Amino acid sequence: MFVLYNTPEGRGIMETIILHADLNSFYASVECLYNPAIRNLPVAVCGSVENRHGIVLAKNQQAKAVGIRTGEAVWQAKLKAANLVVVPPHYDRYLRFGNLAREIYCSYSEKVQPFGMDEAWIDISFPGRTMDQGYEIAEKIRRRIKFELGITVSIGVSFNKVFSKLGSDMKKPDAVTVIDRDNYKDKVWPLDVGELLYVGYATKRKLNSWNINTIGELADIDAVFIREKLGKCGTILKDYAMGNDYSPVENTQxxxxxxxxxxxxxxxxxxxxxxxxxxxxxxxxxxxxxxxxxxxxxxxxxxxxxxxxxxxxxxxxxxxxxxxxxxxxxxxxxxxxxxxxxxxxxxxxxxxxxxxxxxxxxxxxxxxxxxxxxxxxxxxxxxxxxxxxxxxxxxxxxxxxxxxxxxxxxxxxxxxxxxxxxxxxxxxxxx
Ligand SMILES: [Mg+2]
CATH class of the missing domain: 3.30.1490.100 (DNA polymerase, Y-family, little finger domain)
Structure with a gap:
């Protein structure tokens, strides 16, 4: 979205630039900070470790690499990696690091909207600021998180919230991805439609049954058809796929x-x-x-x-x-x-x-x-x-x-x- 501005410093067009920051393997990364000896081993943060019914709440990259998934039972995970390090969750630590990350985000914007403990949108729109400068700010944040907190973040930079969230998922860990008006058709449209924020499992299945498999196909769908099928939600989803998401970053922290x-x-x-x-x-x-x-x-x-x-x-x-x-x-x-x-x-x-x-x-x-x-x-x-x-x-x-x-x-x-x-x-x- 572009907003006209007229201030004592001058007048012009302000482009919306929104970052979505996602701390990588957050719980497991924080656990590795407290116990560096396990850093290079597969690590799973699990509820009720002593119990067979404990499940994997989070895992690090090494555990992910051997196919361990969030939500599976601890005993199943151990079958996949005999050297799996199982640690109980420490929510106080995650909260602390989540807040520290947020403090860094807040030094670049007053509009920071947390999304769960490890994600946040940051509106860095500023009169005259370009998407390239948005990328530079995202890079600064990425480096600061790594240097000051010892964990990594992936950041999506885009002109709306939905696309910036997609961007933070594209390259990780420790990376920045820009989705701008010139490249979104190449970068976003080939993605599976289920990747789009708010397309849950049930909606994805419906969309697939109408032969809508990618975000591009959703963007391209007949407006009357999707409205008939999914109501107002369908119209909004199509808009999101087309890049027409104007929802503001709300300072809800x-x-x-x-x-x-x-x-x-x-x-x-x-x-x-x-x-x-x-x-x-x-x-x-x-x-x-x-x-x-x-x-x-x-x-x-x-x-x-x-x-x-x-x-x-x-x-x-x-x-x-x-x-x-x-x-x-x-x-x-x-x-x-x-x-x-x-x-x-x-x-x-x-x-x-x-x-x-x-x-x-x-x-x-x-x-x-x-x-x-x-x-x-x-x-x-x-x-x-x-x-x-x-x-x-x-x-x-x-x-x-x-x-x-x-x-x-x-x-x-x-x-x-x-x-x-x-x-x-x-x-x-x-x-
Ligand atoms: Mg995360």
């Missing part, structure tokens, strides 16, 4: 100081069945989701906490396919974690749910509903409506059907938050 939002409860009666836990998880998920919405946040990782009647406890976590503040998505993910990790051999005394990996619910993340299109939109609208009904008529005005049978688990309701301990387990949240 100060809103994400809250690290996590969670609730836990110790109900009057131990929870003994899947049904008991399911009901409880809906209650907890509803209050967690509501508080996420209040803070204008969404999260991508769900953690559960279980303490049994012998007071032994454990935590597990799993990723969502998308950032969310929808209670049913949080509850469903929590239940999957319960089913995968809890054998109901002992009654549950306390149960908690927490959502981490937070990002602002404003800005472009909202459009990630492309994955399941308008259905998620509707659920989101519904939950916002329920929030306002409860605000006006009290917490019992609307109840989830699953809770009607839940009375014998103790009077669990979103309203009985006095019983629930916010901040509950582990490090807790800053409020």
């Amino acid at each position: 100060h809103e994400t100081i809250i690290k996590s939002i969670g609730n836990s409860t110790t109900p009057p009666k131990d929870l003994c069945s899947t049904e008991d836990i399911k009901i409880t998880s809906f209650v907890l998920a509803e209050s967690v989701a509501r508080r996420l919405r209040e803070h204008g946040l969404k999260g991508k990782t769900v953690q559960i906490y279980i303490r049994d009647c012998d007071l032994e406890s454990f935590e597990r976590q799993g990723q969502l396919s998308d950032y969310t503040n929808i209670s049913s998505e949080i509850a469903d993910r929590a239940m999957k974690l319960v089913k995968a990790n809890w054998y109901f051999n002992k009654p549950v005394r306390s149960f908690g749910i927490r959502v981490t990996d937070l990002a602002s619910s404003k800005g472009p993340i909202q459009i990630s509903i492309f994955k399941e299109e308008n259905k998620r939109f509707k659920t989101m609208d519904l939950e916002y409506s329920i929030d306002s009904i409860r605000k006006r008529y009290g917490p019992y005005a609307v109840q989830r059907a699953v809770l009607i049978h839940g009375r014998d688990c103790g009077d669990l309701s979103d309203s009985t938050e006095a019983l629930m301990r916010k901040v509950s387990f582990n490090t807790g949240e800053k409020r």
Whole structure:
């Protein structure tokens, strides 16, 4: 986008220049900094190392090279590399390095929009500044991250957010890629359509079924056809493919100081069945989701906490396919974690749910509903409506059907938050 400017220094045309910076193999790189001896070995950061059910949360280049993937079980990963170094995650360290990187970005712009812990958009548009100068700034940032932090970053430089994000993926680690108006057709259009931001698995499958396999083919598709098929989302996707993304870089970094939002409860009666836990998880998920919405946040990782009647406890976590503040998505993910990790051999005394990996619910993340299109939109609208009904008529005005049978688990309701301990387990949240 070009903006006309008229300042005391002069007048002219300002071109939008946006960087997308993506710290490479972020968790694993930070772990290697703290333990340089493992730097040249395949390293996987895994949840619950002691347990067979632990999964790979992140890996370094060496682990990637032998085919280890994020999300696979630790034992599977070890089959691929006998010398695999498995380390537990240290989120405090990642947060620290994420913030240090952000400080560097902020020295080049006031408009820095974090996207998860390891990515950020930086708007460096300035009257008279050219794309070539944008490239020079990206190079400076790349060198500073390496020299000052000891980790590497790949940066995409482009005239919009969607293309700059594609750019940061093109060359890595430790590289800068420019996608400008002269080269985007050559660089972007041959890419698989699934690479485009907001094209999730379901959307990709649909597009493929209509013979749209590359971003170029999406850009070229008949506007009426795509609108008929995918609605407004389809039109926006086509625009993105054509390079017509005008979404601003929002300075949301100060809103994400809250690290996590969670609730836990110790109900009057131990929870003994899947049904008991399911009901409880809906209650907890509803209050967690509501508080996420209040803070204008969404999260991508769900953690559960279980303490049994012998007071032994454990935590597990799993990723969502998308950032969310929808209670049913949080509850469903929590239940999957319960089913995968809890054998109901002992009654549950306390149960908690927490959502981490937070990002602002404003800005472009909202459009990630492309994955399941308008259905998620509707659920989101519904939950916002329920929030306002409860605000006006009290917490019992609307109840989830699953809770009607839940009375014998103790009077669990979103309203009985006095019983629930916010901040509950582990490090807790800053409020
Ligand atoms: Mg990264």
